[in-house]
Amino acid sequence: xxxxxxxxxxxxxxxxxxxxxxxxxxxxxxxxxxxxxxxxxxxxxxxxxxxxxxxxxxxxxxxxxxxxxxxxxxxxxxxxxxxxxxxxxxxxxxxxxxxxxxxxxxxxxxxxxxxxxxxxxxxxxxxxxxxxxxxxxxxxxxxxxxxxxxxxxxxxxxxxxxxxxxxxxxxxxxxxxxxxxxxxxxxxxxxxxxxxxxxxxxxxxxxxxxxxxxxxxxxxxxxxxxxxxxxxxxxxxxxxxxxxxxxxxxxxxxxxxxxxxxxxx
Numbered sequence: 001x002x003x004x005x006x007x008x009x010x011x012x013x014x015x016x017x018x019x020x021x022x023x024x025x026x027x028x029x030x031x032x033x034x035x036x037x038x039x040x041x042x043x044x045x046x047x048x049x050x051x052x053x054x055x056x057x058x059x060x061x062x063x064x065x066x067x068x069x070x071x072x073x074x075x076x077x078x079x080x081x082x083x084x085x086x087x088x089x090x091x092x093x094x095x096x097x098x099x100x101x102x103x104x105x106x107x108x109x110x111x112x113x114x115x116x117x118x119x120x121x122x123x124x125x126x127x128x129x130x131x132x133x134x135x136x137x138x139x140x141x142x143x144x145x146x147x148x149x150x151x152x153x154x155x156x157x158x159x160x161x162x163x164x165x166x167x168x169x170x171x172x173x174x175x176x177x178x179x180x181x182x183x184x185x186x187x188x189x190x191x192x193x194x195x196x197x198x199x200x201x202x203x204x205x206x207x208x209x210x211x212x213x214x215x216x217x218x219x220x221x222x223x224x225x226x227x228x229x230x231x232x233x234x235x236x237x238x239x240x241x242x243x244x245x246x247x248x249x250x251x252x253x254x255x256x257x258x259x260x261x262x263x264x265x
Contacts (some may be wrong), residue, residue, distance in 0.1 A: 007107035014115045028081065028119065032073040032127050039065045039194070040135065048196040059225060067224035071217045073123030074152060075188070079115045079159035080180055086112070086167050087176035095261045105261075113160045120156050128224075131243030144172050144226035151219035154241050156214055158248030165251040168258030187213040192221075212247035215240040229247070 015127065019025055040062040048064045076161055089095050131137035140148050170176050188194050190204050191214040197205055208214040219240040 004107075006103050007110050010107055011114055012105060014111050017135035018115065018119070028077065029123060029126060029163040029205065031076060032069045032123055033130055035072065035194075036065055036069040036127065036130070039069075041063040043195075060196075061137070062096055062195055063131070063137040063225075064221075066127060066135060066137045067221045068217070070124045070127040070198075071147070072188065072193050073127055074120040074156055074220075075184065075213065075216070077120035077123055077191075078113075078156045079163045079184060081119070082097070082112065082160055082163035083170070083180045084117050084176045087170045088173045090260065091173035091263045093263070096159075096263075099261050109164070115159070116160055117153075117156045121152065123251070124152065140224055140226060144223045147226070148223035149222065149242060151216070151223055151244075154245050155212075155216040155220070157217070158244050158251065159222065160214070161248045161251035161255055163251075164255035165257055168260065171264055178181050184213070187211050191216070191217050195219050212244045215243045221245065 042059055043065075046061055048059050086095075099105065113138075128137075128139055139145075163180075166180065167176075170179050187208065190208040191197075191211070192208075193213070199205060200209075205214075206243060218237065222237065222240075238259050
């Protein structure tokens with residue numbers, strides 16, 4: 001069997017294992033929708049001013065959170081889940097046993113990453129359709145849709161690489177959830193995913209701009225909000241994608257050097 005066929009077979013196995021754990025699958029898809037409903041119930045009665053656009057523009061808070069929770073879904077699937085699940089698999093000896101099989105390491109990792117991207121894409125689709133049906137938030141089309149898809153692909157690959165890089169400093173499975181959440185949750189708040197940014201020049205926004213979550217969120221939100229803007233106004237910035245991609249390259253290099261297949265003794 002060729003290496004490519006082995007990778008496809010491993011992808012099918014990863015997908016079956018995911019769906020055979022219904023509790024985990026349920027909460028993977030439920031969390032973004034739960035946060036969407038909670039945030040819109042608490043904060044969704046007004047409008048949000050989007051400060052990082054060529055013009056002053058206000059948007060319904062509920063619509064803002066549809067795009068924000070789609071962004072959160074991608075990060076949850078491709079960063080949080082990969083980092084935690086990989087750490088548990090390593091502690092349980094699954095990765096060590098996998099290395100003893102004919103399956104190439106790249107095929108195993110590719111299957112994990114592609115599956116996480118597929119879950120992330122399904123999360124985005126569910127969130128956007130939910131927003132359309134419940135909050136009357138239209139879906140992006142045309143050029144904004146293409147920008148949205150490209151941003152998703154670059155961002156999901158980047159966060160998967162960063163997740164694998166982070167596993168190099170996670171000592172054991174018990175430490176994985178607190179380390180991963182301590183890494184990502186503050187950035188989700190600072191980057192305007194959980195709470196809209198009042199200003200992109202405030203100190204907390206300047207801190208957020210140093211990390212990929214901010215730029216990924218900006219790319220996803222700009223593409224999603226484009227249908228609400230004047231056709232001559234485009235809030236999408238290509239350099240946001242370049243910054244996210246640069247973080248992905250750095251993450252891939254670190255992961256290649258520090259990733260461990262066996263638990264520490």
